[in-house]
Amino acid sequence: MKHVIACIDESRIAHAVTQYATWSAQRLQTPLTLFHVLDELRYPVNSDMTGNIGLGSRESLLEELAELDERRNKLALEHGHHLLEAAKSHAEELGATDVHLRQRHGDLAESLGTLEDELRLLVIGLHGTKTCDSDRLGHQIETIVRNVRRPILAVPEQYKAPTNVMLAFDGSDVSRKGVKMLAESPLFVGMPIHVVMVGAATADANASVEAAVSHLQEYRHQVSYEIRAGEVESTLRDIQQERNIDMLIMGAYSHSKLRQLFMGSTTSKVLSRAKTPVLLLR
Structure with missing residues (x-):
């Protein structure tokens, strides 16, 4: 199990x-x-200090150091x-x-x-x-x-039982997997879900987000969504703060705009500034 x-x-x-x-x-x-x-x-499980003791040193010193290491590991x-x-x-x-x-x-x-x-x-x-x-x-x-x-x-260091979640959606395989997991997982039963796409509100973007929302609604989730232009990390953070979101869900290593989250400084920004849990999907 x-x-x-x-x-x-x-x-x-x-x-x-x-x-x-x-x-x-x-x-x-x-x-x-x-x-x-x-x-x-x-x-270390075994410490070999023979190379750290000069010629002429007493063998008992090596034994004493080994005993100290053993005691330290036991503690x-x-x-x-x-x-x-x-x-x-x-x-x-x-x-x-x-x-x-x-x-x-x-x-x-x-x-x-x-x-x-x-x-x-x-x-x-x-x-x-x-x-x-x-x-x-x-x-x-x-x-x-x-x-x-x-x-x-x-x-983060402060615990709060999540009551709502936000999914960072970009239409990639990872984010579609996130939609499926959100829809089916008992982890999120009864929680409102806000789906966010960061980028231009093109016809394709709207169609992709609406398909995700429709799938979530099939499992009786209360779903809202938006598409907002801007820099990924700051936009996600702003929306989360505006809506008092308790948990952010996003894909790791997605091949899209969100990919920068795990390919450079944006990664550290999202996680190091997080005041709520971040669920990373693979």
Whole structure:
């Protein structure tokens, strides 16, 4: 059975990650897995320090350093376990009933890649332990988005249960997939949906958006839409603020105007300035 998987670390944003992941798992009626990875660069499994000790140094010094590394890694594992247990308790307080814990040692993106077969939705924080007090993104987000081929919900530090969503639609295969997912997913049942296309309101653009709206309405969604000219990131942000939208949904790496979101500085602008969750589709 596929799971909602939430990436848990020691940052403040892990609290919101747990909340959004629990909300998602409950609406999807899916098990929740809380996942913590010990960075292999900070906590190498085996340290070979023979090249760092000069000739004549005592062998006991090497042994002592190795013991210190082993102890450090053991403490990191225990710390990770406590983080997961605290997140589990929080999730259960919010009503989660099927919660699993996993901890691995290695690279986060690579570790997530091995779980794709059981991954329905990945929930990650927009900021990490070193970026919570800034507009900078967590340093692993771009790598994760590029490598994990499942929907990714990137969330801010403050939790608010979503009550409406906005789909950034451009007529591409990815955005049409987004329409299908929105229409059929229990994640969005009962939520008003606003479909937005950024660009010129040509006949083709209108026809494309209206087809998307029609498909959503077939599944009894309350749908509104608009086409607005402008720069993609700022236009999406303006519309979201004007309409008090709780969640932005957009495709990653689409071959259209929205492609710039994941090919340059606009990517960082959208995610780093996000005050609400952003659901990325592949």
